[in-house]
């Protein structure tokens with residue numbers, strides 16, 4: 001078993017979720033859409049947190065008839081004012097699924113001046129979780145990636161000003177920040193005596209639109225070739241997230257597919273990189289994230 005892996009799973013079904021409210025960020029596409037669809041089929045109310053209203057509405061229509069219900073609420077997670085507006089509007093939530101993501105985009109900054117992959121994949125989700133924590137009843141799910149293992153996360157150069165920008169290094173850095181957030185959030189919840197928990201998941205290699213989000217034609221081609229070879233359909237790719245969101249697993253559990261170096265298969269507890277289990281780094285990333293987002297730990 002890989003470093004730090006929890007002995008959980010595999011499972012064969014997602015339990016009923018009647019009466020529970022979930023928020024899924026980036027729910028109009030890929031893993032997020034299948035996560036939202038399955039939760040609603042199991043009886044949940046799911047808030048589809050989407051940056052594009054039209055795509056959100058199309059996704060909601062596509063989910064069709066379900067035992068539960070869905071609604072679309074605007075969220076651009078890379079924009080901290082949008083995150084604050086969303087948190088103020090969404091009401092009570094049982095489970096927050098931090099799923100939205102972009103991959104390998106050329107260097108740019110968010111409206112708040114933060115490198116865009118870090119802003120989208122980590123900082124906005126960090127802010128959202130901390131703003132919602134006082135109103136959550138169950139957990140925060142962090143969607144990371146095997147790419148966290150190659151993340152070039154330098155706290156003294158989050159803006160890539162001292163080194164050449166690497167689109168994939170920056171993606172990995174944002175996903176390593178996700179891993180630190182998962183571990184440090186659970187440490188803080190436990191220290192505060194909270195019954196809330198933080199869990200994590202990654203979807204291995206799943207055939208979604210993410211490889212084309214970079215606008216890099218070669219990556220899109222290699223991505224679709226790789227996905228054709230070993231990739232899963234989005235519903236199977238969503239299973240790790242679904243189990244992290246619904247199963248009675250310990251806080252800081254991290255799930256991913258069980259075979260082909262975690263690229264394909266059914267969810268089990270998986271390991272993480274040496275950097276991702278460094279508690280001091282996790283604390284430092286938390287402090288940096290508070291500074292970048294202007295949002296701090298809300299539970300005293």
Ligand SMILES: NC(=O)c1ccc[n+]([C@@H]2O[C@H](COP(=O)([O-])OP(=O)(O)OC[C@H]3O[C@@H](n4cnc5c(N)ncnc54)[C@H](OP(=O)(O)O)[C@@H]3O)[C@@H](O)[C@H]2O)c1
Nearest residue numbers: 026029030031051076077078100101145205206208209210
């Ligand atoms: N697919 C894989 O093999 C793989 C592997 C490892 C990890 N992951 C992770 O899985 C998660 C889901 O990705 P996916 O593969 O399902 O990709 P996807 O199909 O491209 O979905 C990404 C979703 O995030 C949304 N999004 C992007 N930027 C946003 C923003 N600023 N505000 C709100 N929503 C935003 C996208 O919305 P738009 O449609 O408007 O762009 C889309 O709905 C990501 O965190 C990704 O890093 C995926």
